[in-house]
Amino acid sequence: MPGRNTLGAPKGLLRHRRTTGDEFWKKKLRDAEELKTRQAEYNEAVPTNAKVIFYESMSGARMMDSPYALFARIFDDPAFRDHHHVWSVRSQDLVPDELKDEPRVTFVTRNTDAHMYFLALAGHIIGNSLLPEHFVRKTEQKYLNTWHGIAYKALGRTEDSPLGAAGSVYNLLQATHVLTPCPFMTETELSRFSLRGVFSGSLAEIGYPRQDLMLNMHQDRASRIKEELGLDPDRKTVLYAPTWRGNKGTARFDADQLEKDIDSLTKLDANVVFQAHHIMLRHIKDVDYGNIIVPPPSIVTNELLAVTDLLISDYSSIFFDFLATNKPIVHYLYDYDAYPYVSGWSGTTVTEQISPTT
Template identity: 25%
Template structure:
């Protein structure tokens, strides 16, 4: 046996370790299911940290000061700052899987691990992390995601009691792409509550935390993830960009760069093309969107959400042809209601010739999707959790 292990490559040893650990975790998860479900225990999960839709539902539950046991699970709990009333646990640790096995309510924004199985009297709310989607997802791109992931995703949807949607468009997409026949509530996205609030005090606080004077304007560059190793697709000349934006919209612009979590570890390899604030590790993308006056992205669904604040969005997609072949889109990209540039030169030109009337085109586009954002999604999700737990105590 020792000789066989010696002949294994480092990669094979890592995979062996993962397999053994996964089996160990699975066994304990099912052992923990013998313990009774805690009627007031709520587990909230977001693998990337304290952000996205789950963050705002958690904060709403905290504000209600009810006798709930709130447990937040993520990959890096050491980076999470949250109320002391919430217990923080690391994904796939024994304490985390015990919490999952015994909680009354699960609230999630991603897919759960394959070993996790909901018990009969547990209630699972899936908030999802995508909302509007340009890129095809889940069941609409099964070949791209692979058999293993699709199998896990189908299992996750089968366990789900409630999906929360932000529009009629998304509801239809969830039905199809998530293989889901259960309840879908069109309450909006909890993370959009922040953007629609337009909290000026919070905006100034976020700017101060980033070292930005409150009188300056902000352009947020937030490209999405590509599987390609070509990092040049993320590069942008920030000084020139800010100069063009200042000429067009007035004021002095500061650039913020926000890379996808899967790209941020490679960010040190990117060329430094002008002054910008690297906010790739900033905990909450939506706080950055709140303070931004202009968004530049490529294929990210943030284009639609940012547009709901009636602020300019520019799409910079220098690798459009390759990306389209890799993933596929729900919308015909060139016909999207935003100025689209395929080179930096075109981006400058789109900024120079931008007209306020272009926002009316965006509004009509969003109206066709039948958007249901009201700024109260977090409240509605928390209300449902209250109802579920109240029903449990009546039994």
């Protein structure tokens, strides 16, 4: 059962809320205009608290990516012991057991009063994608957008989509701070998201915090992950981490192909781990994974990479992260001829390095 803190917070932080109980924590608003109105009301009524930090990864998919890496570092730092942390998650089932009774962490779900309330309360907001379209940053709030990978697929403005992704542009323009991992992504975000000449915040080309989870993992954490996954210490560990197909809104994945791949992977003399992109999960139900290891949500992707000896992937930008380990990568591109016409490409600077035989 969820601990008391999965749907709670210190009373001192809740004095400005307009509803209580399930109406505050669980009831979701569905109407877009009502959401905008309610968020505006909270922005007006709730004073900003510089010691509250709000985190969200991929619309609340789970605690993951660079926001999680920053949380893990800040949470353990004695200098921030008096700060309260708020995580946006799609389901309370995604709350790690070790945090369910942690008084310094609160969990909220999108489109609830609780989510909007803490968005208005937090002095610092950390995200890696898009916050809700009803979010409007208050002047005194600091908003860090870390983004979530090197643009392997088409992103933002392209020849086929000259206006680009309006939601991403609107969201990034509200950020006070933006991180990029390399010159390629700096240029991509400035040009593909129409930031050049209009972005008034700070853009820092300093890498992704999530890489620290992989490159600087403590040995005791690595041992716990291996134990939790049930890895055989006498075997190498292979991670298969494919991405979704199609476009946002029409995402898909070939479950039949996956079943064939899983069948082949089960024959390897290795610990084989399967990590699906979170968008894929709705398309691959009822798949028999056999002896393939499927990690729980409590183990984030970059932690998996830390205990991986070989990565198998396709068009996922995960391989850019894994390059830093100098370990082998297999690019499994079974639909290479069709894929570029479905999802597009970011440009030859990336794709010329990859071929069907890599």
